[in-house]
Amino acid sequence: xxxxxxxxxxxxxxxxxxxxxxxxxxxxxxxxxxxxxxxxxxxxxxxxxxxxxxxxxxxxxxxxxxxxxxxxxxxxxxxxxxxxxxxxxxxxxxxxxxxxxxxxxxxxxxxxxxxxxxxxxxxxxxxxxxxxxxxxxxxxxxxxxxxxxxxxxxxxxxxxxxxxxxxxxxxxxxxxxxxxxxxxxxxxxxxxxxxxxxxxxxxxxxxxxxxxxxxxxxxxxxxxxxxxxxxxxxxxxxxxxxxxxxxxxxxxxxxxxxxxxxxxxxxxxxxxxxxxxxxxxxxxxxxxxxxxxxxxxxxxxxxxxxxxxxxxxxxxxxxxxxxxxxxxxxx
Amino acid sequence: xxxxxxxxxxxxxxxxxxxxxxxxxxxxxxxxxxxxxxxxxxxxxxxxxxxxxxxxxxxxxxxxxxxxxxxxxxxxxxxxxxxxxxxxxxxxxxxxxxxxxxxxxxxxxxxxxxxxxxxxxxxxxxxxxxxxxxxxxxxxxxxxxxxxxxxxxxxxxxxxxxxxxxxxxxxxxxxxxxxxxxxxxxxxxxxxxxxxxxxxxxxxxxxxxxxxxxxxxxxxxxxxxxxxxxxxxxxxxxxxxxxxxxxxxxxxxxxxxxxxxxxxxxxxxxxxxxxxxxxxxxxxxxxxxxxxxxxxxxxxxxxxxxxxxxxxxxxxxxxxxxxxxxxxxxxxxxxxxxxxxx
Numbered sequence: 001x002x003x004x005x006x007x008x009x010x011x012x013x014x015x016x017x018x019x020x021x022x023x024x025x026x027x028x029x030x031x032x033x034x035x036x037x038x039x040x041x042x043x044x045x046x047x048x049x050x051x052x053x054x055x056x057x058x059x060x061x062x063x064x065x066x067x068x069x070x071x072x073x074x075x076x077x078x079x080x081x082x083x084x085x086x087x088x089x090x091x092x093x094x095x096x097x098x099x100x101x102x103x104x105x106x107x108x109x110x111x112x113x114x115x116x117x118x119x120x121x122x123x124x125x126x127x128x129x130x131x132x133x134x135x136x137x138x139x140x141x142x143x144x145x146x147x148x149x150x151x152x153x154x155x156x157x158x159x160x161x162x163x164x165x166x167x168x169x170x171x172x173x174x175x176x177x178x179x180x181x182x183x184x185x186x187x188x189x190x191x192x193x194x195x196x197x198x199x200x201x202x203x204x205x206x207x208x209x210x211x212x213x214x215x216x217x218x219x220x221x222x223x224x225x226x227x228x229x230x231x232x233x234x235x236x237x238x239x240x241x242x243x244x245x246x247x248x249x250x251x252x253x254x255x256x257x258x259x260x261x262x263x264x265x266x267x268x269x270x271x272x273x274x275x276x277x278x279x280x281x282x283x284x285x286x287x288x289x290x291x292x293x294x295x296x297x298x299x300x301x302x303x304x305x306x307x308x309x310x311x312x313x314x315x316x317x318x319x320x321x322x323x324x325x326x327x328x329x330x331x
Numbered sequence: 332x333x334x335x336x337x338x339x340x341x342x343x344x345x346x347x348x349x350x351x352x353x354x355x356x357x358x359x360x361x362x363x364x365x366x367x368x369x370x371x372x373x374x375x376x377x378x379x380x381x382x383x384x385x386x387x388x389x390x391x392x393x394x395x396x397x398x399x400x401x402x403x404x405x406x407x408x409x410x411x412x413x414x415x416x417x418x419x420x421x422x423x424x425x426x427x428x429x430x431x432x433x434x435x436x437x438x439x440x441x442x443x444x445x446x447x448x449x450x451x452x453x454x455x456x457x458x459x460x461x462x463x464x465x466x467x468x469x470x471x472x473x474x475x476x477x478x479x480x481x482x483x484x485x486x487x488x489x490x491x492x493x494x495x496x497x498x499x500x501x502x503x504x505x506x507x508x509x510x511x512x513x514x515x516x517x518x519x520x521x522x523x524x525x526x527x528x529x530x531x532x533x534x535x536x537x538x539x540x541x542x543x544x545x546x547x548x549x550x551x552x553x554x555x556x557x558x559x560x561x562x563x564x565x566x567x568x569x570x571x572x573x574x575x576x577x578x579x580x581x582x583x584x585x586x587x588x589x590x591x592x593x594x595x596x597x598x599x600x601x602x603x604x605x606x607x608x609x610x611x612x613x614x615x616x617x618x619x620x621x622x623x624x625x626x627x628x629x630x631x632x633x634x635x636x637x638x639x640x641x642x643x644x645x646x647x648x649x650x651x652x653x654x655x656x657x658x659x660x661x662x663x664x665x666x667x668x669x670x671x672x673x
Contacts (some may be wrong), residue, residue: 033614046519046521046522046523046524047492076403133355160385166424172667189384189385189548190384190550190589190593191384191449191588191589191592192546192592193592193594194592197594216521216522216524217594218593218596219594219595219596221596221602222594222595222596222597222598222601223594223605242598243598246596246597246598256523257522258596259522260520260522260523260525260526261551261596262525262526262529262549262551262555263551263595263596264596265551265554265555267555268529269574270534271526271529271530271532271555272526273523273526273527274523275525275527277491277493277494277523277524278521287497300643318500
């Protein structure tokens, strides 16, 4: 599956060659991936790699002076990047969005139930009473105890985990086929995170909801995702099924980021690190963007590197991919 | 990174005895007890990790030690001296030996001042060096934390989060402290940078014989850097013990729940961990801890009537083994049952 490949006919969403510029500087370049119905795709990387801008680009919500300068976003056959009309039709009812900060999604001046009912009425055109009933049902759907009671509360009366659940309920109001969740559990305690991840897993399994999950936490990827896309400096550098990605990463950045996780740390040993930091947009080198931080760097890395498919269903952007394939599994 | 643990039996550098901190909630509601009778100690060269969910009081303990929060009851002793209600003058002297690194390296550095100016300030208070001496010390410290000497002439905006956290660490270490309170020092950093800063903290501890009171919510991070861990829930100590042991064989149901909730970066193992049902889901609004009973009882899968009636004491668990007496303790009525029942 390279950038040039035709969109997967079974895919719900196919992003092809997406390039986003903010104030003339590219921040996301030539990003392509597919999500099938019911699938959970993780987008992983550090800050400044373009994860969030990619997700906002899909929804046509690129911040500030940003714009999509190239590429297609195909959702159920329509190109959202080319047609604002198609995008307006899809937003909320086809694709919904949940951010890291639930309080931003909720209006502090209205009760949770009223906001939800508004969303329901907007998408289904039903009456007030039916919308209210559906709102309470949605709150129950996201495992909120006492949904009718919570519906009468204002957002400030909810805990962080509860508010995030309410934000997910709001996202589900239009019965979307795809949920884009940008770091949905980063601000939450681990016990609450486990519950939210469980909720997303149940929704995907029971309703066929596809989830695009943006995260920097490998544990969350391992817990929830079927496949993952690793981004670095605005590009996709690797894409694979999670099992394969964790056991046998085929890009040095993926391997380095996995090793840097304190989970696998050996007591008394320093953590493996990646020296340096992610180069900011505008300071990207012509060749491999990870070369300056990479242990495998050679002269061959100085020219632009294309995505290759070293194994079926996997892509990587590394000239040393063949060597990494042969070297066997991690740990 | 837990290197050789400090010698047992050396007098503690920091000692908290029944520390209690309350915050007023207005006239109609009773004060919120954020820290409720916490006793702990940090030995020279030791890292003590404080973990717990938000609202557990872990940051408040750090702030109380620094004198940033009023203490309601209990005592804080540093180097054997009671500093619970230290005067501003005493605090100023203390700041040479007791320092802090905060979570957010964006708000903790003065944007209008060069890095060199920021780093030299603690010296001006304590040692009054000449400009040349101060510049030398600043350059030395920058090298120690892995930054080039030119850093001194630049401003905070010119640095990334990881570099700023290195600068914040350098500032804390300038007066040569013995104890550094680290309040979520790597939580705002990306994974690869987080690993760099964690290694730096461990190296500096080794080289300078520092003690850390390490406050964080990320259990794997705390486990890696701490010698011992204190698990807090609603301002009370639930369990303490050597880091690896506590993580490998948690006794208290709350510790077990916390560890089980952290997803492991291994899809296969995470799937099998998830298959084990976890008791103790969060209640809609967990009732506030009462004066009687265990604070965790409303969320606990193992709670008995006794747990709701009587507050459990923090008592040693298991046989007093090689790591000395009372290496591990838990505040749980069912600790003995749970120790055998895995």
